[in-house]
Amino acid sequence: MARPVRFNISPKPRDNEGHISLVDAPPEGFSGEGFFTTKLSEVVGLARKNSMWPLPFATSCCGIEFMATMGAHYDFGRFGAERMGFSPRQCDMLMVMGTIAKKMGPVLRQVYIQMSEPRWVIAVGACASSGGIFDSYSVLQGIDQIIPVDVYVPGCPPRPEAILDGVMAVQDLVGKESIRRRNSERYQQLMLSYGIQ
């Protein structure tokens, strides 16, 4: 049987129409020679989403997948999140990867509280999202019982592509978020429902 070596001798034509979006189109606005005007919220959103500071909270195998995501092959840095911040006070994207035991719940909550607004949370993997297979007395059944979560990434563990997809979903949220959202009544209610001031 012939081996599929044809890619070496006759290169496949590039087909990336609609598959790769390199740079977002600039937000709506007026442009002229040497100036561009748009809404402040659009500029803030554009700036925020392309310079996320992730805080990895990795407790198990999803953290290993995240390490692959950070590596050269999947290159998390392409999304403007090159540098992991290991201090919650610097970071704005909390990535919870792995099983959170009930005893670790208050720790995770404290880390979340230490982050300054605006902050986003991704629950990576089945355990962080719902407790996963650990239908057990000691495991927190989803981190959304103690902190609000923006994006859930399914999988056990999710592949790096899925983690990247989750990060892109967060970027989408960040880019579209109103700059007044964090002051809104509804957001305050959400925080209060978790007992966070």
Added chain:
Amino acid sequence: MGLTNERIRERLVEKFGESATGFSEPFGMLTFEVPKEMNLKLLQFLYDDPELKFRFLTDLQAVHYPDNKGRELAVVYHLHNLTDNVRIRFKIFTDIENPDVFTATRLYECANWMERETYDFFGVNFVGHPNLKRILNVEEMDYFPMRKEYPMEDQTRIDKDDEMFGRGGTI
């Protein structure tokens, strides 16, 4: 050849007579049982005896035998003689209604955390322990999770989101 299982057994019978029972050698490791009041005496003897020299407490934990009425909880001690590289194991049995066992912390500092763990999961009350409180589980827990008293899926739990698992429920 240094210390053999036969020799250890001889020494134990010499010292404790009929108290040490149930000798067996699963996978070549000498195993026996003593009454629970004698655990400290036995540990001290094994430690001090110039021939036996069991001076390292490898592990200490409990087993729950719910059908074994009056002796439901077994506390298992693993000891190691580092000179001759010989290991032994002995068990004491206690009533689950009255799970008081003397602590080994006076003899082995490392027993401190092991006994806390055993208390945490099985509720064995180590009399004389300096700091007997939960070590691995949340402090608010009011039961001993490793006892065989609970169904595999506890129907009374409210922290499980059933909708996530395709078995109904509400959000």
